[in-house]
Amino acid sequence: MRYTPTALLTTAGTALALLAGAGAANAAPAPAPAQATVQQQIDGILAKNPDAVQTGKTTVTLEKGAVTLRMAGATGVDACGAGLFCLWEHADYGGQMVSWKGSPVLCKANRTINLTDYGFSDRASSWANNSDYLADVWEHEDRGGRRLWTELPGTYLRENPDGDEATSLNCYA
Numbered sequence: 650m651r652y653t654p655t656a657l658l659t660t661a662g663t664a665l666a667l668l669a670g671a672g673a674a675n676a677a678p679a680p681a682p683a684q685a686t687v688q689q690q691i692d693g694i695l696a697k698n699p700d701a702v703q704t705g706k707t708t709v710t711l712e713k714g715a716v717t718l719r720m721a722g723a724t725g726v727d728a729c730g731a732g733l734f735c736l737w738e739h740a741d742y743g744g745q746m747v748s749w750k751g752s753p754v755l756c757k758a759n760r761t762i763n764l765t766d767y768g769f770s771d772r773a774s775s776w777a778n779n780s781d782y783l784a785d786v787w788e789h790e791d792r793g794g795r796r797l798w799t800e801l802p803g804t805y806l807r808e809n810p811d812g813d814e815a816t817s818l819n820c821y822a
């Protein structure tokens with residue numbers, strides 16, 4: 650009987666310690682896990698695409714260089730080079746970028762690019778098209794659902810109104 654108050658105090662003390670621990674964990678989002686996330690994303694892409702090659706800390710190319718993913722540090726519309734069409738994670742050409750070479754192999758063969766293959770589905774918020782081809786962007790895989798927007802050659806948009814919905818695209822002459 651006389652140990653009961655002590656037991657209660659101990660229990661209460663443990664509960665407070667647990668709460669304090671949880672609070673500290675939530676309040677400290679360390680930068681290290683963010684780096685791991687980029688590598689984890691790259692690992693996922695490498696696992697899913699046998700032809701994918703990691704070309705740098707934050708870059709992956711696929712399909713013999715036709716597709717380049719830049720998982721960080723590709724901010725600004727100028728990051729989308731000549732002949733490429735590009736999607737960015739954020740408005741104002743920020744965050745991660747995925748780009749394709751507008752090539753006959755890709756665009757005249759009328760292939761569909763599924764952004765799910767690159768971990769980029771429902772993420773694109775701005776885009777640029779520096780290729781000689783048009784591109785249609787779709788709501789679902791395999792050009793399914795609504796056509797969200799069409800990119801004319803030499804055009805770009807800093808904040809797409811249908812942001813975070815794009816899941817597939819195709820390019821054509």
Ligand SMILES: [Ca+2]
Nearest residue numbers: 788814815816
């Ligand atoms: Ca979608």
